[in-house]
Amino acid sequence: MAPEAVLVNDPKVEHHFIDVGHGIRYHYQLAKPQEHPAVTVLLLHGWPDLAHGWRFQVPYLLTLGCQVVIPDMLGYGQTTAPDSPAQYSLKNMSNHLAQLIRAVGGSASSPLVVGAHDWGAFLAWRLVMYHPELVRAVFCFCVPFTPPQSSVLPLEDFVKENPAFAYQLQNAGSEAEALVGRSPAHLRGFLNAMFGGVTVDGMPGFDPYVGLIPERLLEVQRSPLVTPEVLEHYVSEYSRNSLHGPMNWYRTRSINGEDEIPLAKVTSRFQFQVPAMLIMAGQDPALTPDLADGQEIFFAKGLKKGVVPEASHWILIHCPEECNRYIGEFINELLKRD
Template sequence: MNSLQQQLLDVNGITLSLYTAGPSAGRPLWLLHGFPECWHSWRQQIGPLTAAGYRVLIPEMRGYGQSSAPRDPAAYDLITVCGDIQAAMDLLGHSEACVVGHDWGAPIAWHLALLEPQRVKAVVGMAVPFGGRPRQPAIDMMRQHYAGRFHYILHFQQPGVAEQEMDADIPRTLRMMMHNTSAAVPKDFFLQEKPAGAGLFDGMQDPGMLPPWCDVAAFNHYLQTFTGRGFHGALNWYRNFERNWQRTEALADKHIEQPALFLLGDKDPVGTLEAYTLKQMPKRIANLEQHLLSDCGHWIQNEQAAEVNRLLLAFLSRHYAV
């Protein structure tokens, strides 16, 4: 970790905070974090990947940390966020790359593979599968299916509502999110029955402690990401399902042709929420390798770091060797 360097890049109309490590001549390997996380969520991958000779690049995604966090939700659609990474690659002179994404970082990785078939040589998604462009915006399907009932994504739609609850106590919010999507929590946690107007944490108890995979030092990095700015930028990612659907029309019939790796924890609630997409994924990715990790929740690269590193390095050795 001592070899990490940070730089602020002016790209795509924003400031993008970027952490880098590893040999300058190493093949570029981008690690894209999800919600509500930070660049430091890849802390257990940096050492093994740089030791293998890769140049690791870890941005603080738009809306997080020291990167810009526009107020307008429309500034966070998939194509725009992909543009941040594409512009950074251009600025750094990357003619080839491998892209790895977890949670919301996974859709960015999948779409970069679609948008950049020549530059992106291999792609890895963790937790969130790729099933292609749906027939209608996913948010419309959610509203139909969960009419009159609580769903966390529906709860996030109105700007300011979720922020009020989550920003009020950022350490509590992070503890609750970390614990309640870890391996110890049933898969159907986010499907619990609550009325549509309920709060995100209604019916939940603050554990008052950190999960085993996140120590105090790491937790402080998460806190720094949101302290002073809150969650508005991170939540704006969830307010673009219709805009994402509109802006990806040209990609509707495209398949991911690059070698692809997908990792999912067996106790990750996303596996339940995205069951249909998981079935569709092999139809949309030509060269797909999949693994279900045992006793693992949503925070896969930290809950099962050794296994993730083993699978990732093996995949890279076959498809994106140094």
Template sequence: MIRGETRMPGIKANGINIAYQDEGQGPALLLCHGWPELGHSWRHQVPALVAAGYRVIVPDMRGFGGTDVPDAVEDYTILHLVGDMVGLLDALKIENCTIIGHDWGAPVAWHAALMRPDRFRAVAGLAVPWSPRGPHGSLVGMARAQGLNRFYMVWFQEPGVAEADLERDPYETHRRLLVGASGAAAAAGKGWPLVIPDGKGLVETCPPVESLPDWLSEEDLQTYATAYRRTGHRGGLNWYRNLDRNWALTAPWHGAPIRVPACFIAGSLDGVLRMPGMDKALRAMEGVTCTDFRGTTLIDGAGHWVQQEAPEAVNAALIAFLQGL
């Protein structure tokens, strides 16, 4: 069980206390979750990767679960997030590892590989391909310039607005958001929209869920709801509130490729892949933005929560990548 779920002490790293799971022996793997999740999202990967001969470390990321939730918005930049992962390796006395990230954890993993190839010897991104710093500002800045003020990432920017919506009923929030971004919801045309209608919040734009899918149990849902009922959503939302700041901070790496071995895994029905520019980002990883790219695996029928919706296929793809290093 993730230590953060039982509120057990974690380890001090990069100035905060990080709750984490540490299983197995062998070459180290660091698994970074996204929003709105916890380290629990990797529950199907940990035993498979341990059985394959790896030491698997799964933190609750900054602002989530059992890990500290700093007060200031500016304490959630990409430099803090990568720094947390470097600090965690230092605290555990691990020289280097392969880093694997899903959703928001993917940009953390990609940037970790870009910025510290001495510590992160390979990288696997799930759901969100590597999209280097562009010349025209962040995704939020570009959306605003196009008048997309109800684009969900822009809607997240004002402190307190999204919190009020997401925290009203943590159980219902996770029930709708998790199922709403699944492959089955996408196939049925019931996914949640990228642009939130005027006068509404994100949760109510997601259709009610009649029954849970096989990949999401009632126990899993309660794990998320219990954690977020305690922590709220402010920490995770602050990751989005630093997108403009991240664009400024990453200027020194503008144009630099990722040089360590890399791969990408996603569900074929993931809504992220339909966002503007993602097709270009996918093509560019093939030897342009990643100089040692080992391939893309698209898992038929899976949606955004690919490692939970199709765990066996994801585990097989990850192990094949790792064994090829």
């Protein structure tokens, strides 16, 4: 039986907004424990998800005495969706999150824990690099740390070296965005396909080596991982601003590369100075567990590693009990150190 999950519009969760400048406003959820929080945990979702993607983790973190903060990331849900890809650089978004952290009580004297999945994990590693004073510890699912590079590798060349990420070319272009925007039925098909739904013949609507498969999108059946209520919530939220914002994250490879050239020059032997955990999904076709091999060299305070063998990329909702167990062990070990 799956652990407790927060519901859509659950009364245990407060909804807030914060302006971070340049016309950008973030929507975030806030869940508070009954007693004074032992620690605040900031949870970052990936693509194509929402804050609700952490629905199985929030109640569990509350039982640990944690205050939980979950934003809709830039371009998603009720958060502003700028048109320009330049707004979605990891450096810009790290600065946005630094403002959110300070707004919920995080500071150099009271840093918080960051947890993340997918694109949120890629951002989390950068957040810790750009604002180390605000982060007490970090745990990520599915995405290992990639150090900044001294030169820019275009997306096309990256995909040639890593064909399991060919879907990123489709996302960075206009094809996928236009396809999903054709109708509400196409949007539902997209979401079901992304969360593991298949056609009646068992064929996927998404393949990481290809991307979305247009002729299957309207034939994809309901995802086994998402209830009808949750799916309708996602359809409603994605209908606000289309997929342009979420797809902009895939249009930033060169932007991020240019941003990080100076960072690479001063961090050639970089090591995180906070406790960290990295959990991989055994059935993720693109972000395979072997990508975590050798990660220990980047962590001065140690790296707790794990694999959930049966988990798909959607590890947080596919195997929530295992994820919560890892998170609980990590948080409890952290609190014992203090």
